[in-house]
Amino acid sequence: MSQQLDLASLLAHPANGGLRPVAGTDDSPWSDVVVDSVEARLTAQGDATTDSALGILTVEPPPTSWQQDALIRRVRDRGYRALAMPGADHFGAGSRILADRIGLMLLNTDDPMVLAKACWQLLEGRDALTLGYVRRVAQSIEYHADNLADLLRHLSSSVGHGIALIDAEGVLLQAGGGLPDAVHAAIDFGPWLDTVTVADGSAASVHVDSPSRAGLRLAFFGAGLSALQLSALAVAAEVAMPAVAARILIDEVADVNDAAVASALMRDFLEHRDGRDAELEQRMVDRGWRTSGHHLGFRIVGRTRVDTFQLLRFVTRELGSLPMDSHAVMTGSGLIGWLSFTSPQSPSEVEAHVAALRAVHTATRRGFNVATGIGSPENGSAGLVTTIAGARDAARIAVDRSATGWFVRIDALGLEQLLLSWTESDTFVPAAQSLLAPLVSAAPELLPTLTAYLDHESGIAATADALGLHRNTVSARIARTQELLGLDLGDPEVRLALHLACRAVRG
Template identity: 75%
Template sequence: MSDSLDLAALLAHPAGGGVRILAGADPATPWRDLVVGATESDLPPQGADLLALLTSPPPATPWQQDALVRRVRDRGYRALAAPGAEAFGSGTRTLAERFGLALLDVDEPMALARAAWELVEGRDALTLGYVRRVAQSIEYHADNLADLLRHLSTSVGHGVALIDSEGVLLQAGGELPAAVHAAIDFAPWLDLVSVADDAAASVRVDSPSRAGLRLAVFGTGLSTLQLSALGVAAEVAMPVVAARILIDEVADVNDAAVASGLLREFLERGDDRDPELDQRMLERGWRSSGYHLGFRLVGRSRVDTLQLLRFVTSELTALPADSHAATSGRGITGWLSFAAPPAPSRVEDSVRALHVLHTAARRVFNVATGVGTLETGSSGLVATLEGAADAARLAADRSATGYFLRIDALGLEQLLLSWTGSDTFVPAAESLLAPLLARGPELLETLASYLDHESGIAATADALGLHRNTVSTRIIRAQELLGLDLGDPETRLAVQLACRTVRR
């Protein structure tokens, strides 16, 4: 005998024969071993600190059940397991409690006997059993990483989780306790931890695309032997998990590229109808009919748009609306769709939910978020997405709003300013102001300050520290070079926006 046998380990064994506690059992009390007999008379005469396992059901009458319990306990046994033991009446169970005899019901006595042997004597057999179950799970087709973890958990008989230092990324077969996660050491190749009744064996995942991952197999009541065996099983399963991560990464990249291209085609199409494009959008679940609320997240610094898309997509599942998102440029463009006109309160709730999403994203990514207006139909979807893009562009410089802006809250001047960052306006602004740029910065700076101070000569002179006559001369010269009449309000606004764009 190399180890003791305890009930918690038997209960945690994935092939324990369906053992259940009826009475008098203390999972923390170990037994020396398990002995098997067809009936009570077949058991060894001395059973000190042993578990007695009968392969035949116990007697049916209460007095015979009481007598069986007395005889087993008098011979020193600490526990009695039998198929059909649920037939023991309440009186017999109370008697067992008084004697300190554990009563256990078991569906498959010989499976329980083998599990006990593995826990006490057959260390290699226990490990081999777990490894065999891992191999069996791999034989099943897995649609994705989550599906693979479900197969592993079902086969191994314990919880399985993919984790990093921040928390649980995916899990199946239960929830990894927070205390166990906190106790895991992410540095070594293999780590075995126990916290109270919970334990986990974890191994570092050798993934070239996602560093810092570990595959953990966890459960309650695991013995040291079981935990060690599960460590080997985790090592065997890890390459398969790493390969699945890579496969899913490639699939995600391809899918994101397709979605991004489809979104770009839709936005470029504008009001033109394209039945083939509409069909491809429908195949992705993108419906242009109905009512839409667009949003856009852009990186204020370099961000991994694919990781950001995964995060946004995951967060959107909690929103009570049909939601879509795709990578677009250096950010994510998405929208919420409603089949019927949503009430104003629902729109406000949706905006608040997007703000919550933005706040959560800010903890991981340096992003700004803009939200468009509620629009309807295909052209409305384009409009709300363009509005969200304008709002996001402005939000990137608005620390006071937490880098979150709603297009409804912006004024006309701010919307025009957002347009000045577009690919079409910048070259137009540079072309318009080229005569001034060719003569140095003085004329451009004076003109910009003049327009920003509402065409006030005195205010401009004070702001630049110049004489008023100098300002007047420069403004006249600038108008001559540009060939424009700054007395026209529309011309003045256009030149002001161009100056701001060129001077950025």
């Protein structure tokens, strides 16, 4: 045989006959592999101090300890540094110590002939090893896969190594283990094919030819892989890639359709907020949307043009790491979403949830120019509508708030700021009525006086002339208005908000 074989690559082989170490620590490469059913027919390897070979016996070890010791000595004297056989686990403790002392590694194999085939592939059968991987990939593709994750599971299980769909930022999906960070960092995203080996493991990756998602690679990975195995896995990855790319497209079409259905469902829910619709509520339950309980809404909106579907994909992935029930749907130029809880949340818990959403916002802004608004905690189906409406209002303000990092929480805003944001929403009139309710209940003349006062640019004399009142009367009414509302009419923003509210209430 012209190559050398090491234990790590043999253990990494997906079809190694159930190989596992039993005793011995000398794992230096082997220059030859000999298979036989009788220990006496194992070919002598010459100088036992320099040569190294793996012997494979197809029979179990003898039952007594002295016979086991004798077998170990004879195999080592013939120049072998490793012995694999079925039932090697039955070697006694004394025999294992002896093997370790004289430099013979003992290996257990459930199927010696399968192990021998794996050794041949790694030493001489480069094409056979590659063909074996390719055949397993083809068999995996023949199976029906429910989605991309299911396809990756099939591929990993058949090939016998981990598999991951990655981009430059990290791992998007994986099966059969976790791709080490150091391996991901070493992968070159430029060439069509790439193989890397670092201390933490190895990977063979190929560029994924996907028209909708640039910068993807498909990687087979594992520990202890030899250069021969990496080369074979690179071919396997190249064969698997078209099926993965096609599955990405199929799933993406399905995801777009599902996102459109979810968006329409949320629109129907918000439009029917004043009445119960059993069929609508059942559709929401079927999607896993719980309207009962307690909710915290949020709105993420593009400050410039954004791909809302890709935004939804990213935000959904970020929300998936939060230890709570979360949902997000596309709407308009961004998303609306909410967190749901079975019990009321304490102020400290609400603060923690807001902080988590801020972290999602920060991560999202690395790839999307967005602003985020957070609603107030609310309860029940009507509360879900309210918190989403509040989040929309907060997002409308957040678009212009660079000082807050384009992140605004509605509970941190003054009512006058909310009124300015609400003028374009159907929540403006109820909010205006709520703001001015103290005037209506205290004295019917206060609201008309305030309206005239604001119409005449806060001029006492002009207001008195318009209403046919004495200026002292107007001054008294305005002072009373400020007292009832608790607002400073000297603030231009307050005056603007009140003016808008007066116009809305008086029609």
